[in-house]
Amino acid sequence: MLPHFSKNTTDHQRHQEALLNHGKLYLWSLDCSFRIVTYNQRTAQYVAKKTGAEIFPGQQLEELLAITNPQARNSWMENLEKVRQKEESQVFYYTNLEPKRLVSVRASIQPIFGEKNILTGYSCAFEDQTKQFLINRLNSLKSQFKSQALAIDSVSELLWSITDNILAELYLEDAVILMLEGDELRLAAAHGSKRSGQRATTRDLRIPIDKGITGHVASKGKSLLVNDTQGDQRYFAEHFLAQSEVAVPITVNGQVRGVINCESGREGFFYDVHQQLLEEVAEVAAVRIKQIEDTHKLQELDKYHRAVLDSTPNGYLLFDIRGNLLNYNRTAAQSFERLLQVQLKLGMLAQQIFPREYLQEFQDRLKQASQGQMNYLEVKHLLRSRLALWLQVTFAPAPHDEGERPRVTLLVEDTTQLKQNERILQKTNQDLRKTNQDLDHFVYSISHNLRAPLSSIMGLQNLIQMSEDIEEIHEYTHMLIDATESIDSYIRNTLDYARNNRTAIQKKNLSLSQLLSRVKQKLRFLEGYEEITFEESWGIQEVYEDPYRLEIILTNLISNAIKYRSTERPPKIVIRSKQKVNRWLLSVQDNGQGIASEDQKNLFHMFFKASSQASGSGLGLYILRETVQSLDGEVEVYSRLDLGTQFTITLPH
């Protein structure tokens, strides 16, 4: 329909035909002075909607266009002039990117010729290509953003990137991204009036989840395009009075996390392509947010795992079945560096890590473990210091997914200390066993040694009771005394032994000759004492030593020398002391029976008695050695059968 023809003239008919031939949506024709001749109804509506102006016949086109924008006016006027001069058609484009006035137009002008081919006017047509322009533009923004988003690894940065690269490029006055926190949507990024800096928003905008179009979108999880906010009851002026609005939710894993909200002061500003673009951007954002959060969670988890792994004193290494190093902890790295001068790196091969001599063993055990059999390897590694380092390596099958190469974990533990402790424990156990045996032996021997004279005493009493011969009874009584003395001496010895073991060493300055006098005093009632000639030779008189223990030693040696004196010559005992470097010697020499060389090695054993003549307990020399050792000293014996014996004690200063 072309209702606005002013006159049914031939020219008008020609204009009408020309416009119809154009076949375009918006049409008008001009006379030679660029005045409006005809136009269609649609064009009148479009002009009214976009500019608010009314189009009428006879109107100068330049005047009409002056209201819209200078770019449109200049484009039209320049191209009309070209057509007038060249008398041929022109096609041209213009785009206005100002917010509120965003428009993209493709226009064409054809000359209208009258009789004799005289130019009588212009037939004009134009299409509004704003939507197509937007589609192209939005598509390129979208693909740009998709690639950018991949490189972003923080949610906040992602939101600002959407703002800068999408929202700011949409010729909008205002656009915001709000993220859900509890029951409120809070401003996370903004373009336009709400932005105050590179990465800052003007104020803390909060919207309850059930308020306004944004709230509605957030609670329903569906995007919304409202091109006439005044007619929509959900509208609530969030920051400025918008005429049209589009809002899309950012939904991660089915949960609304935020809303992208764009507003325009112009009614009907948004096309469905806006909504589609924002929906797609929101989807890309959602995917990326999930990835970022997952990565973050993984990183956190990895951090915890590493913290655990790195804080243990053990080395962990993860290999696949081909010997590729997949993971290791700090201890492993440090140990390999220190012991083998190998710097571990992910992806290294076993042959780059282990010395050749360990490689075959490693591969065998790796294989065994990959088949599900955990196994252990003990490695003794000699350090440069020649010290042995003991390592226990556990090969354990590690979990892996189907289709992946089997994996094996190596746990490397330093067992050097453990080994040492084990050895100490073994030694201690051995000692304890021996002590227990000694103790058993000791108890039986003591009980025997006490019971033997006791049973003699009981036997003698029995004989005394039975006997009537006074001489006999006298003999038995004498024997009773001997047996009783034997018990007494035995108990004394045992006490000496116990005291030596239990009493703390208390050293003091003492005189050796005084000590000898005390010992002689004690032994003076011993059988045979009166026969002995004593000789003293003091190379050192005063010593710093434990007097109690020294007395045990001297008493033991002198009483032995008296007991085992020879009956074939006058018995003599020589006591000497000698000063040496850092130590001193005490020796007791006799001219007694002597000790057979085969008996000398057992001399210091507990309860050893070399001769059947010996009346002693078998403890004396054992106690002597124990006492000397408790003073960090040594005892030596030199003896010849039938010539005599010399005991030499060496003690430290």
Next chain:
Amino acid sequence: MQVLLIDDNPIDLLIHEKLLLRKFGDDTSILKSKGGGDALETLDSAETLPDLILLDIKMPVMDGFEFLEELDKRPFSARLKIYMLSSTIDPNDLLQAEDSEMVEGFLEKPLSLDALEGCTPSSP
């Protein structure tokens, strides 16, 4: 009737001699050895073997068991009747004495006439 006493303790030798004389009569011949080695010498050189041997376990140099080991090598050992005696309470000694085929019985010190009751010589 001949008895061999083997003991390192001279008092015990005397006690045992007196008790045996009381039990078997004054005409009993008592031989005394101070140790295993001494006893072996006595046995090796004896014209007739003793009818009874009382053997102490705990003796220095050669104890009762070592003596039995040495005795075992001699062909006449099977004809001897041996009682072991000791004041020991070591259960191992008792077990070892019981295990020995040569030992007739085990007597505890101090010996008494009652204890010698079941102790009989090898030949009547």
